[in-house]
Amino acid sequence: MTREEIESREDESMMDAPQINKPKPEEFFNVNYLRIYYGNLFPYSDIHKWLSYGHDGKHPGCDEYYFGRREFSFTLENDVYLRYKSFKNASSMEDAIRSHFPYKIDIGAVYSVDPDKRHAYSQTGSNVFTPVERELVFDIDITDYDDVRYCCSGADVCSKCWPLMTVAIKVIHTSLTEDFGFKHILWVFSGRRGVHCWVCDPKARRMTNEQRSAVAEYFRVYKGNENNARKVALMGYSLHPFLARSYVDYLKGFFEGELQATQSIFSTKDKYEKILAMISDEDIQSELRGKWENSARSSLSEEAISLVRWEQLKNTLQSKKHKAPTLRMCVEEIVFTFTYPRIDLEVSKQMNHLLKAPFCVHPKTGRVCVPIDPNNCDEFDPLAVPTLSQLIEEINSGGSRMDVDDDSDDSDTSLLGKSVKFFRSSFLEPLLKSCKEEIESSYKTKIGKSKDSLSW
C-alpha cells in the first residue's frame, strides 16, 4: 500500500466518544493502518510461544491441545464483539486476526475444553466448561486517581501525572516478587492512560478466584468514593511491613519530591481543604487553616508553598497525634491517598475476566500496547510510545524489516523491534526455560509413578 493510498482513504474515526474530544491534527488510527500492522508487525509467534507455556509438542510431556483451550475475544469495527474464540496453533490465530483486523484483542482464560466447542459438552459430569488456568492480572487506570491529580482528568494523561503509574508499578512489582515470590511478570502499557500486569508463574495461573481476590485485597488501601472523606484509614500502631516498605522505599520520596513539583497539592484553598478534610480533628484543621489563609499572598512558587505547608502539617500532627487513634498515622494516610496504587479489583478477582492483549493498538490514541520494563519504569514515557502512523511511516521509508516474526535477528532497531526484543529477552525466554523444566520434571514424576505401580 502506497503512502498516497493511505492518505486518500476515507476518514474512519471510531466509535461515538462520549466526552468532548480534542481536535486531532492528523489521522492516527483506521482500518487500513490496522491491516498493515496486523499484516506485518504484530508478533504472532512470540504471543503464541508465550501463551503455549512450553507446550510446543516437542516433549512427550507436552499437552498439544493447551493453546487451543485459551479464550480470545475480538472487538471489531462497529463494536461487534466476538467472544469464545480459540485457535489450534499460531497460524490459525494469525489467519483469524488477519481476516478480521480487530480493533481490540482480549486474552481470557485457558478452559477445560476448547472455547469454541463449549456447547458440545453437557454442563454436568467431568467435562464442564470451566476455566482451569489464567494469569494473575492487574489493571491500573489513571482515571481512578482523578481526585488527586490536578493537571488532567478523565482520559487525558501527561508527564505530570504519569509518574503515579510509575510509582504504582514499583510498589506492586516489588511486592509480587518479594512477598509473593513470583518470577515471571509482564508489565504492559494499556495504550492510553494505564498499565496492565500479567503474572505468569504456574502457581499464579492456577490460583482460584478466592486466592486472586485475597491478593487484590492485600494490595487494596484506598477505600471510597465521594461519599466518604477519609478514604485511606490506617489503623493500628504501625504499618504492615509491606506498606511500610512501600512507604519508605517509594511513596514518601515521591510525595515529598516529584509530586509537590507537579501537582502543588497545597497551593490553593480548594486543594488544601481537601487535605484538611482528611484530618479527623477540627482544632488541628483550624490551626493549619489559619496559618495558610494568612500566607496566601506569599511570593514563593507554588511548589515551594506546598512544601512549606506540608512541613507545617507534619510538625503539627507529630505533636498532636496521640489525641486520637485516627490521628496516629494521619501523615502516612495523606501520602497513601495521593500516591499509593489503585488497582481495579474486579479485573483481578475472576479467572474468566478478559484483558487486552499486549501489542494491540489503542483505537483512541493509535499507540501500541508495548511492554514496560519494571526495573526501568522511570524512563517510560507514554507520549513517546510508537503510534500506528509512525510505524507505517517507518515501513514506507524502508527503516524497518517487514517481518518482526523472524526471531533470529537481534539487530532490529526499529521502533517496534526494541519492544519485541525486550519482550523476548526479559520475559519470554526465562519463562519458557522454566516452563520446559517444569514439563520435564512433572513428566519424569509421572513416569516414575507408573513404573513403581508395576513393580512387584
Added chain:
Amino acid sequence: MEVIRSQKRTPSNDTVSNPKIPLYLTAPQMEVRLEEFELFAVDRLRVLKGVSDGLARGRNPKEMDDLVDTLWKEHMRDPDASLMFNKDIISHFVLRLVYCRSDELKKWFLSMETALFRHRFRLQNFEAQRAIVGEFGLPYKAVTGAELEGLKERLGQVVRSLGQISPTVEAVYYKVPFEEVPDLVASRRVLIQKGYAFVAGSQLVSLVVTQFRSHISKALILTNRKWTTTIREREKDRLTPIVEALSTSYLGPDYSQSTEYAEISLKDIDQVAKSSFPLCMRHLFEKVREDHHLKHGGRMQLGLFLKGVGLKLDDALAFWRAEFTKKVGSERFDKEYAYSIRHNYGKEGKRTDYTPYACQKIILSAPGAGDHHGCPYRHFSEDNLRAALGRMGLSSRGMEGVMDQVRNKHYQLACTMTFEAVYGTSCDAGINHPNQYFEESQKILKSKTPPAPV
C-alpha cells in the same frame, strides 16, 4: 444415612475419637427418624439464620463467637453429648440436600456453615484446635531458630499494625503457602515472604476454615449431582417435599414478582422516589438524575430494586435511556447498557430472572471510587449521612437515634428508625429489604389517601 419411619432408634456406631466439631467429611452411617430429619434441619437453620443476621449487622469476631455460642446452646444442645453430636451431623447433611440445589442457595449455605465452623473453632481451647488441625492432615511445620529470629522484627510490625501496642510475637509460627490462608492475606494479618505466609498459632483458624470451606464447596457439587440424578425422583413422596419446603421457609419474600401494591409507572417515578424509596435507593436515584450515569454496582442495585417495585421492562428501558443518553448518546446506550437491563429482567443470556438485593447483600458490598451503591448507613461519612437524612425530613432528635444505631453498626435498625420517623409509625418487623421498605411505605401512604371515586 438411612431415613426410617418412627421406630426405636438404633444407637449409632460413632467414630472412635469424638472431636467436638465434626468435619462432615463423609455421610454418617446411621439411621434417622423421619421427624428428626426435618426437625434437626429446622433447628440448624435457626442457627444459620442467626449467624447470617449477625454478619449483616457487622458484628465483630468476638461478638460473633458469643452469638454462635448462644445460638448453638439454644437450638442444638442435648444433655447427651453423643446425641448432640449426631444431631449436628444429621442436620448438616440434610441441609446439604436442601441447599445444593442452586448457585444462590449453595453460596449462602457455604458462607454460613463456614462462618459457623470458624466461630465454633475459635471457642475451642488450643489443644482442641490443634486436634482439629491434625484431623485435616495439614503438613505445615513450625518456624524456629535462626529463621524465626530473622523475622521477629517484621512479625512484630504485623502485630502492631493490628492494634497491639506492645508487640508480643507469639512463640509458634507456621510457614504456610500464602494460597492456604487467603483471608489472612486479604486483611494483611500475616507477614508474607517469597510466597509463604507466617501464620501465628492464634491464627490457625484461617488455615482450617479454608480447608473446611473448600471441602464443603466440593461436597455441595457432588450432592447436587446425586440429588438431580437419583434422590429427588426416588424420594418424591417422602423426603423431597420436606427438602423443598425447607429452603423457601427461610428466605422471606424475594420481591422478584411485584405485588399489587407496587406497580409504578414512569410518570410517577420521581414522586414515588421522594415519598417511598429507602435512603440507599433515593441516593442512587438522585445521582442518576444528577449525573445521567451510574456505575455498574449502582445500576444493579437500583435497577433490580425498580424491577421489584413494579417497573416494567419497557418503562425501565425508557427511564435509563432518558437519563443515559444525555451523557453517552443513544447509540452507545443501545450497545452498552440496554442489553444488561434486559438481562436483569431475564430476557437475555441464561435468562435468569435476577432478584432484587436484600439489605444483607447491600451492606456487605464495597463501593469504590465513583460508586454510589451500598448502604448509606454503613458507607457514608457521618456528615453526608446527616445531610441525607435531613433531606428526608428527619428532625435533629430523630437523627440522633439513627446515628446512635449507626455508631453501633446496626445499619438495618438505623434504616428502620428512619422509616419510623418519616412515616410516624412503628415497624416491628424491622427493615431487611429495600423493597420491603417500599411496600410498607406505600401501604401507609395509600391507607391515608381516600380511594379515587369510581
